[in-house]
Amino acid sequence: MKIAFCYPGQGVQQVGMAEGFVRADEHYADMIAEATKASGVDMNKLLFEPNDDINITEYTQPALVTACCIITDALLIAGYRPEVTAGLSLGEYCSLYVAGAMSFEDAVRLTRIRGKLMSSEVPAGEGTMAAVIGLDAETIGNVIKDIDGCWCANFNCPGQIVITGKKEAVLEAMPKLTKAGAKKVVELNVSGPFHSPLLKGAGEKLAKELENVELSDLKIPYLANVSGAQVTDKSQIKDLLKQQVFSPVKWEQTLYELEKMGVDTIIEVGPGKTIAGFVRKTVPSIRVIGVSTPEDVESLAEKLG
Incomplete structure (x- = not known):
């Protein structure tokens, strides 16, 4: 069995995501506190109390990354390890976290900045x-x-x-x-022309933020949105993240590459079934198992067979 962890992008966010983990274990409550500090946003309030901010890009991005990284930690603690990882647009930051290249703090902080930059680069409605x-x-x-x-x-x-x-x-x-x-x-109900050349300025500004981030060597390969290809060298990551803001997301190519690498099981980490839908239409021989709750983690061994 060759397992990939894959992460969804913006659009699947929902109030209550990862709550079961946080309520059950102090480790995940500590991650919420760390995410609050890193993003400058009250993550408890954003994730677990009814609000509209969770659907505003600058808040959606760090919220979804926080939730998906919490679920990732639960999987890792339970003993599940991917051999490769990929994330759809925003999900690329989660894939860098599980690959060991980016810290949780940096992933949350950068996605808050990324969300702000993407929202402000082109005036709303244009x-x-x-x-x-x-x-x-x-x-x-x-x-x-x-x-x-x-x-x-x-x-x-x-x-x-x-x-x-x-x-x-x-x-x-x-x-x-x-x-x-x-x-x-x-x-689509979006606030801007994401992944278009109109956001090149946002990508350049993000690149300046990335200059201050220290990346670690990748423990496993991740597949980049810009190329749909494997990345094993950390020196490529910052430029790829800059380009990703204003370049097309090659997710179909990413899935074909996972198939070519021999992946037979994808664990979709986080809410929704976006990844499963795309896999079914692209590489149906790969099975997808969604994990978003503690119960999903507990039942995973049985599902994996």
């Missing part, structure tokens, strides 16, 4: 994103190539690609993509 269902990348590329300010953002799985860019450009592209044969084109 950018957007849309999911395109049922068209291949080449067809989408041909449709949007002459639309100034519209790009592909996420190659999630066969038949699901997300476009990004200036709001008027994305809205212009949507009916053209439908006419080109898309089954569905849906504007």
